[in-house]
Each structure stands twice: as C-alpha cells, then as structure tokens.
Amino acid sequence: MNICVFGAASSEIDNKYIESVERLCEKLAQNGHNLVFGAGGQGLMGAAARGFKKGGATITGVIPHFFKDADIEAIYDHCDELIYTDTMRERKAEMEERADAFLIVPGGIGTFEEMFEVLTLKQLGRHEKPIVIYNYLNYYDNLEKLINNSIREDFIRETCKTLYGFIDDEAEILKYLNKDNSVDYSVKQLKDG
Secondary structure (H helix, E strand, O other): OEEEEEOOOOOOOOHHHHHHHHHHHHHHHHOOOEEEEOOEOOHHHHHHHHHHHHOOOOEEEEEEHHHHHOOOOOEOOOOOEEEEEOOHHHHHHHHHHHOOEEEEOOOOHHHHHHHHHHHHHHHOOOOOOOEEEEOHHHOOHHHHHHHHHHHHOOOOOHHHHHHOEEEOOHHHHHHHHOOOOOOOOOHHHHOOO
C-alpha cells in the first residue's frame, strides 16, 4: 500500500515528534507499505522519509518546481522517484492519486489544508481510502473538539466521524490501515446541501 503522509516541514519542532514519526514510518515500511509525500527533507516529512527508508520502502516525493527554485524547503535526497509539478494543486492531486491511504501527522497550515481536502473528497464519495489522524501527544485534541462542536451545532453530520481514524497509538494505526475502512454511508448521509 502507498501511504501518503502529510506533516510539518519545519525542523524547529520538538524532537520527540520527529522521533515518533520516524519510528512509526519505519514500522509501516516493515509491514510492506511505501511512502508518497511532499518530498521535504526536514521536519516530520523528513522523518517520515527516513523511517520508510530504514524499513526498506519505496519513496515517491512530489514537489512543485518553485520550491526548488525559490529554495523554500530542503528536498529529501533519497527519493526513489521525485516528481516535479507546476502548482501546489497539481502536487496534491499527484499525491492523492498515487496514495492508497493517508496518514496525517502533526503539522501546520499546509498539513491542515491537505487533511481537510482528503476528508472532503472522501465525504463527497471521490475516494474510499483510509485516513488516519495521528494524535501524538494530544496534538490534534483541539481539532477533535472543533469537529465535535461543529457536529453539536449541526455544521457537520455525526456520520462524518466514520471517514477517518483518530488514533494516538502506533500499533492501532497499523491495525486501522490493514482493515476494511469502507464507509457505509451515502454522500447524502454524510453531507446535507
């Protein structure tokens, strides 16, 4: 399975996040999974790539030309395949197309945007790929509160919680990715509009 990892590109984060993501991704690789990601060489993107590489996986990086041209972020230099796109939209589309599952690790604005896009696409029936939100050290607790508040206020349907796994344990992530995560709801049962 090709797992697309969305996460922080910054190396200014606490090292405990980096160590955790690297360890988790090594285990994913040892379980036969490969990596599709944004090709970053630092932060949690770099940790994911190092972990998958240690575990013997194939690594596919996808990055817009302008990241390299403007020296926006370091590119992981051990990708088995490196794909350049013209835009961020093309980058996401390429990663989404190549992925069989999505793993969202702690991150910032870009990670949030990628996460909500794959969640929205799943809600609209555009894919049925597993989505895991890795709540390491309770990083995404406030996201869970936001979603629950949106459900209470009738902005999101309760059934949308079936679209993803909200998990803080590495072993549980492996189990979740290896089981059938099909959604048994129609788009109408997931979204009113």
